[in-house]
Each structure stands twice: as C-alpha cells, then as structure tokens.
Amino acid sequence: MGGDELKSYFEDFLSKESFFKDKSVLNDSFLPDTITHRKDQISNIAKILAPCLRNEKASNIFIYGKTGTGKTLTVKHIGANLKAVSAERKLPLKFVYLNCKLKKVADTEYRLIAQLAREFGKSIPSTGLPTDEIYKIFFDALDAASQTIIIVLDEIDQLLSKTGDGVLYNLTRINSELKNCKVVLVGVSNDLMVTQYLDSRVRSSLSEEEVVFPPYNAIQIQDILRSRSRIAFNENTLQTGVVEKCAAYAAREHGDARRAIDLLRVAAEIAERAGEKQVEISHIDLAEEKIEQDRMLDATKSQPKQFQAILFSILNFNNEKFIFTGEVYEFYKKVCDRCNLRPLTQRRVSDVISELDMLGMITTRVISKGRYGRTREIAIATASSLTAKMKRILEEELELV
DNA sequence: CGAGATTCATGTGAAGTATACCTTTAGGCTTAA
DNA sequence: AAGCCTAAAGGTATACTTCACATGAATCTCGTA
Numbered sequence: 001m002g003g004d005e006l007k008s009y010f011e012d013f014l015s016k017e018s019f020f021k022d023k024s025v026l027n028d029s030f031l032p033d034t035i036t037h038r039k040d041q042i043s044n045i046a047k048i049l050a051p052c053l054r055n056e057k058a059s060n061i062f063i064y065g066k067t068g069t070g071k072t073l074t075v076k077h078i079g080a081n082l083k084a085v086s087a088e089r090k091l092p093l094k095f096v097y098l099n100c101k102l103k104k105v106a107d108t109e110y111r112l113i114a115q116l117a118r119e120f121g122k123s124i125p126s127t128g129l130p131t132d133e134i135y136k137i138f139f140d141a142l143d144a145a146s147q148t149i150i151i152v153l154d155e156i157d158q159l160l161s162k163t164g165d166g167v168l169y170n171l172t173r174i175n176s177e178l179k180n181c182k183v184v185l186v187g188v189s190n191d192l193m194v195t196q197y198l199d200s201r202v203r204s205s206l207s208e209e210e211v212v213f214p215p216y217n218a219i220q221i222q223d224i225l226r227s228r229s230r231i232a233f234n235e236n237t238l239q240t241g242v243v244e245k246c247a248a249y250a251a252r253e254h255g256d257a258r259r260a261i262d263l264l265r266v267a268a269e270i271a272e273r274a275g276e277k278q279v280e281i282s283h284i285d286l287a288e289e290k291i292e293q294d295r296m297l298d299a300t301k302s303q304p305k306q307f308q309a310i311l312f313s314i315l316n317f318n319n320e321k322f323i324f325t326g327e328v329y330e331f332y333k334k335v336c337d338r339c340n341l342r343p344l345t346q347r348r349v350s351d352v353i354s355e356l357d358m359l360g361m362i363t364t365r366v367i368s369k370g371r372y373g374r375t376r377e378i379a380i381a382t383a384s385s386l387t388a389k390m391k392r393i394l395e396e397e398l399e400l401v
Numbered sequence: 402c403g404a405g406a407t408t409c410a411t412g413t414g415a416a417g418t419a420t421a422c423c424t425t426t427a428g429g430c431t432t433a434a
Numbered sequence: 435a436a437g438c439c440t441a442a443a444g445g446t447a448t449a450c451t452t453c454a455c456a457t458g459a460a461t462c463t464c465g466t467a
Contacts, residue, residue, distance in 0.1 A: 110447060127447045128423025325411065345451055350412065366412065370460025373410025 018234070019272050019279065025232040026265035028258060035077055036227055037220045038070050041211055045078055048209050049184065052093055052148045053086060057175065057182040060206050064192050065213025068256030071188050074213070075152050082150070092147035092181075100159035107159065109167045113138050116151065120144075135170065139177060146180040157191040165198050172205040215255030221247035224257050225264055237268070239278045246284055263287050293386055299361060300390045301397065306344055309335050310352050312394040314362060314378055318387050323378040325350060339398045353378065 024030055035042060051058045065071045079095040086093035096119045098106055106112045113134045114124040120141035124134060142149060151171070153159070159167065174183045187206055195203050216224070225243045246267070250260030264279075267287035271279040303311065313332040317323040329346050336343040344352070353376060357364045363379045380387055394400075 108448080125423055127421070128445080130446055133446090344449095346411080347413085347452080348450055351450095366457090368458040368460085369410080370458075371408060371462085372460075373408080374457060374459085375411055 019237045019268050020232060021234050022232055023265070025228050026261050026268075028262075031073065031076055031080065032228070034227075035070060035074055036224045037216060038074050038213070041070075041213055042074055042078065044211050045074065049078065049082065049150065052082070052150060052182075052184060053089075053091055055092060055146075055148050055182070057148075058150075058184045059208035060172070060185040061187070061209045061211060062195070062207035063186065063188045063211045063213065065190070066215055066254045066256070067190055068250070068254075068258035068260075069213040069215055070257060071213050072154055075154070075186060075188060079150070079152065092145060094147055094149045095152070096149065097152045097154065099154040101155040107162060109163050110134060112153075112159065112167055117141055139174070142174070142183065143178045143180045148182045148184070150184045150186060152186040152188065154188045155190065156187045157189045157194045160194055160198070165202050168202045168206060169199060172202055216251070216257050217255060218244075218247045218251035221250050221255065221257055221260045225260055228261060229264065232265075233268070237279055239280045241281055242267070242279050242284065245281050249284065249288065259291075262291055266291055292382075293389070296361065296382055296386060296390060297393060299359060300393050305341060305398070307352055307356065308394050308397050309339065309341055310349055311356060311361065312391065312398060312400075314353075314356075315380060315387050315391050315394070318380055318384060323380075324375045325353065325378070326375065328353070328378065335398070335400070339400055341398075350376070 025032075045061060045063075048061055049058050063071050063075065076097060079097060082093060083095050085091070096116065098112070098115060098119070100106045100112065104111070106115045110127075110131050113131070114126075117124050117134060117138040120138070122137055122141050124137065156168075168185075168187075171183075171185055185206060195207060198206070222243055225246055229238060229243065243264070246260045246263045249263060250256050253259060263284060264287075267283040268279045270286050270290065271283045274283075276283075300308070300311065310328070310332055313328045313335055314323060316331055317327065325346070329349055332349060333343045335341070353362070353364060356362050361381060363381050364376045366374065367377045368374045382390070
C-alpha cells in the first residue's frame with residue numbers, strides 16, 4: 001500500500017463504526033456484575049461461606065462441573081463480593097484463588113504451597129527448600145493474624161492426578177494446626193469422579209458441602225450471549241440468528257459457555273476485519289475453525305523442545321491410521337539427531353506422550369496386540385490441514401530444514 | 402477343538418542420578434576502635 | 435573485635451534415567467473328544 005492508499009485505508013477504517021463497544025466483555029477474564037442462570041449455585045455457596053464474615057469456620061466446599069459452566073466465574077464473583085464487604089467493614093477475611101493447572105506455578109505439592117505462601121507476601125524460591133519448610137512458612141504466614149482465609153483451588157483434578165492427595169490431606173489439617181485463623185478450602189473440579197481417588201479422610205473433610213454446576217442448555221447460553229453482547233457490541237452488529245447459532249454450537253459440546261463467547265468474539269473480529277457491515281452466520285463457522293487452529297498452534301509453539309520433537313515424530317505418521325509408541329520412538333531418535341537434541345529414554349517418551357494426550361493434542365489408548373505385545377495406540381486429534389501447519393511450526397522451532 | 406500356557410512390546414512403578422538452586426557456615430578481608 | 439563478603443558444604447525439588455516387574459490378548463501347545 002502506498003502512502004495515500006494507506007491513509008485512505010485508515011480513514012476509511014475510522015469512518016466505519018466499530019462493532020465493538022467494549023470488547024473486554026467477551027474475554028475470559030471478564031467478570032460480569034450478574035451471572036446468568038447460576039442463582040441457585042451462587043446463593044448456595046454464599047450461604048455456606050457467609051459465616052466467614054463473622055470469623056466463624058465455614059464448611060469446606062467441593063464444586064463440580066464441566067468446563068464453561070461458570071464455576072470459576074461464580075467463585076471469583078463471590079470472592080470479589082466477600083472481599084468488598086469485608087474491606088468495607090474491616091473484617092479479617094482473605095480470599096485466595098489459585099489455578100492448579102498452570103504449569104510451573106501450581107502443579108506440584110511444593111509449587112502449590114509455595115504459590116499460596118507468595119499470596120501472603122512471602123518470597124519463596126522456586127526450588128531448594130524442603131517441602132516441610134515451605135509448609136512451615138506458609139502456616140506461619142497464615143497464623144500471623146487472627147483471620148479467616150478462603151482458599152480456592154481451581155482445576156484441582158489436574159493436581160490430584162499428578163501428585164496424589166497428600167497436599168490436600170495436609171491442607172485439610174491446617175485448622176487443627178493453627179491457633180489464630182480458620183481456613184476454608186474450596187475445591188473446583190471438572191471431573192465428577194475425582195473424589196473416588198481421594199483418601200476417605202480427605203474426601204469427607206473436603207466435601208463437607210458439594211455444589212454441582214450442570215451444563216447450560218442452548219436457551220441459557222443464548223441468554224448469556226445476549227446479556228454480554230448488549231455491553232460488548234454496538235446496536236445491529238449481529239445478524240439475527242448469530243447468537244442462536246453460537247449457542248447451538250456450544251450446547252452441542254456439553255454446554256460450554258466460554259466456548260460460545262469465544263466463538264462470538266472471534267466471529268465478530270473476522271467480520272470486522274473482512275469489512276462486513278454485520279456479523280453473519282457464516283462467520284461463526286470460520287471462527288470455530290480459527291479458534292481450534294489458534295489453540296493448537298499456540299499449544300504447539302509453547303511446548304518444550306523435547307515435547308515438540310516427540311509431537312513432530314507423531315505427526316510425521318499422519319498418513320497412517322494407527323501409530324505405536326515404538327515407531328514414534330525410532331523416528332524421534334532420528335529427529336533428535338537432526339536437531340542436536342539429546343534423546344530421552346523410551347520410558348520418559350512414554351510419559352511425554354501421555355502428557356500430550358492430557359493436553360488434548362493427540363488421543364491415545366493402551367491396547368494389547370496379543371502376541372505382538374502391548375502398546376499405546378496414538379491418533380492425531382486434528383484435521384490434516386492443521387497438522388501440516390503444526391509440522392511447519394515444529395520444523396521451524398526445532399530448526400530442522 | 403478348547404483350555405491353559407506362552408509370548409511380545411511396552412506400560413508402569415520404584416528407586417537412583419544429574420542439575421539447578423537454596424541456606425548455612427567457615428574463612429578471609431576490611432574497618433573502626 | 436566486629437562486620438561484611440565469598441565460597442564451599444550440605445541439603446532439596448524436579449526432570450530424567452535405570453531397573454524390574456506387570457499387562458493382556460493373539461498365538462501356541464497339548465490333552466481330550
């Protein structure tokens with residue numbers, strides 16, 4: 001574009017009214033003032049936690065629900081209100097939210113407790129201290145003042161599957177250890193089955209109260225989308241049927257409202273960039289594709305080198321219907337050779353493959369081929385056009401030519 | 402022909418190792434009395 | 435002598451390796467009909 005052309009493009013851009021009034025409303029991190037269709041859950045949790053305001057010990061809570069059913073949102077919402085009230089009245093109440101899924105932040109016992117201690121202003125090194133010491137620092141930090149503390153552990157299932165329930169056992173015992181303050185634990189989980197893996201003491205202590213978040217149905221998602229789009233968009237931005245379609249797509253996948261909102265936002269971005277007057281239904285399909293792609297490509301880029309090499313090895317077999325660990329490992333060794341990476345052992349590669357499965361980048365299951373042994377059957381979870389893009393990124397990242 | 406033994410390839414658990422990082426401690430140097 | 439800095443010693447978590455055993459259905463074996 002030449003200077004004049006560019007200028008007129010920008011002028012043209014400005015003359016068009018933007019679709020968005022307030023785009024942040026459609027972001028994951030946005031906290032609406034009111035949460036649609038979650039009255040029961042909110043009042044339930046609020047009732048359970050309310051005694052905290054009087055500095056009494058409230059029950060621990062376990063919250064279940066699939067992704068995008070508003071668990072995190074609800075908990076944060078209640079937390080914000082509790083904070084507001086307690087700040088106003090100068091009550092000794094603290095609310096801590098922690099997501100256990102964040103890699104390198106809270107995915108092991110040590111890191112979880114360290115992170116919690118940091119929330120209380122302690123500085124904890126990333127490694128080097130005994131875990132007992134970390135507990136001690138954390139407990140001291142808690143007990144420093146007479147107060148009630150609500151600790152929310154989001155996506156707790158991730159933590160449990162990786163490190164077992166030892167952490168939770170220790171946390172549930174806090175109250176008997178500490179003199180001055182009371183701690184309420186709120187566990188949030190996507191997996192309804194998790195409590196089965198818990199030690200019975202932990203289970204009974206942690207799930208003194210349980211709250212279930214059922215999936216939204218399509219109508220409810222529509223309501224959510226409408227209430228958000230009223231704030232997010234200017235009038236007449238959405239073609240009729242757009243909200244319905246987004247809702248339908250999301251409802252198809254176990255009523256994931258976050259997905260519906262993402263879909264709407266991305267569809268609008270696509271439409272705006274394409275210079276359309278309105279967001280049309282066709283943009284939603286494009287959006288769905290784009291979201292999936294971005295998610296996978298970002299995940300691909302952000303993996304550690306070894307993971308990338310292994311993923312690349314797997315993708316290399318994308319023409320074959322079934323891929324087995326042995327084949328992948330053989331190829332992986334060659335890849336390592338080509339990009340100067342020290343090959344990991346097959347043992348470790350096996351674990352990495354499981355982790356990639358957990359990340360949803362591939363699908364695996366362990367099968368027995370009878371006489372021909374036992375292995376993991378690996379399937380690539382994405383469309384072939386996308387795997388091609390992923391491979392290109394990996395080649396770049398691994399400096400393969 | 403069918404029940405039970407065998408087999409293969411690799412899953413999986415436990416224990417050991419390398420690395421990076423932490424605190425403590427001892428020694429050495431500087432400084433002030 | 436007291437204070438401060440540095441480096442070594444001793445300790446830990448984490449990622450990875452090593453070792454060893456577990457798995458489970460296709461295939462083989464062998465007694466029986």
